[in-house]
Amino acid sequence: MTTIVARDTIRAPQRAGDRIFSTATVVAGSLILAVLAAVAAFLLVQSLPAFVATPADFKGDAANFWAYVWPLAFGTLWSALLALLIAIPLAIGIALFISHYAPRKLAQGLGYIIDLLAAVPSVVFGLWGIGVLAPLLQPFYTSLVEWFGWIPLFAGPVSGTGRTILTVSIVLAVMVLPIITAICREIFLQTPVLYEEASLALGATRWEMIAMAVLPFGRSGIISASMLGLGRALGETMAVAMVLSPSPQVIFALLTSQNPTTIAANIALNFPEAHGTGVNILLATGLVLFVITLAVNMVARVIINRRKAFSGAN
């Protein structure tokens, strides 16, 4: 073997650790794709009969599948959106309090309680929604309709039980709060001291420092956390099914007894009695939920990437 040949054949030595690790990551990565593909394929195949179903197959008076699923899709997005509108500011506030305001001991205790909330089963939240929250909010809803009924969102007649889409959204907000808070807290704690000090040295107050350094750094993390919360809100079944008596239609009014329901709750309510094409229809609504979730996450990715150069990651 000449020197030149030897030089040509120089290669990085293959270390066992590297190979095991890279194989493991490739396997893990493919596995998640395979599972996702399998779920999608199952849903797609099972859904096909729903798209050609006759009006008689649908519960209610929908003429075809799209007319059937549209109010459900609306209810799903509407309740999840309301839940996030309530949960995100609250979660950011709590996370900031824990990471930047509270004394260390209190912060630890609070963080622990928040994490505990995440472990409460959703049935419990449903019961809490029916038994505590709805009656508690009902008088408040009544005055809201009385005073602000002219705003379409708060149009009457007010629900007598308090079991409205707004109550559901509040329950959902409480359910997604822990995950969003926990992630935001971790993100805020990771803010480089370098930049916190930079803003303080410019004469920023604590809040200004947060607005200048902590939140911009946490931006993509806050979006990711919200997406995880959104995923849970979109897919939540029990709490919604328990609180709402559905009347599937597109209604924006928050406080009436006519409320849209969600795809997941609708499946849970109707699955026990469904048979034949009915099952296919429910599975097809599941497919729609799947697509909605995918689309929402892609939008979030786009938002995160849009200002990548300014993310602070480089």
Add this chain to the structure above:
Amino acid sequence: MSKRIEVNDLNVYYSKFLAVEGVSLTIEPRTVTALIGPSGCGKSTFLRTLNRMHEVIPGAYVKGEVLIDGNNLYGPGVDPVLVRRQVGMVFQRPNPFPTMSIGDNVLAGVKLNNRRMAKSDADDLIEKSLRGANLWNEVKDRLDKPGSSLSGGQQQRLCIARAIAVQPDVILMDEPCSALDPISTLAIEDLIEEMKADYTIVIVTHNMQQASRVSDRTGFFNIAGTGKPGRLIEYSDTTTIFSNPSIQATEDYVSGRFG
């Protein structure tokens, strides 16, 4: 704009640990003062007490007085936030906000005081500050790019521009050139020389040539042993410290015999 700093018998603590003990000195306006000394002797700690930045570290506190034009920084009712608007700081590692454009970085401190600024005023201030930091020609065509898109030396000058944009009375610099190449270092030294006309500057450095090149007065800090507090050993004109110091330890340090 430039102000006089007087420190009287200052002790700095990290919780129970006494890090710096008994510092008294006077810094005249429109001068550059260099602080030198071995690692861990409390130079950064002391420097940060001049704009109350040490209070950012939990448990850190001082005893003693720091007077700026006669006003005690640690007097009752003094707001550290206002102190820091008066006494700016440049850190060892360049830290422009990567989440902001170059232009916004310059305005970051100004916007705290004065949120609504006419666009033309803002542009003027950006240009003036960047010119003041000798950076204008290099970045004028890319003011909207992120602050992190600059080289290390440029980033440090951007930080200086950001500090002078708020027109402080005093500028503190903690080893501003330690992460930079010799050319950028010289650029910043020239800049310090020019800024002296308007500001009182205090700079910590490990570079003896730098101290002798840029400063009018030099303070030598030392520490008796690990766990002991740092002290100001000698404080005098820079030429005296480097050519004819009155204390043996200073002479040993500046001539490179220890530390």
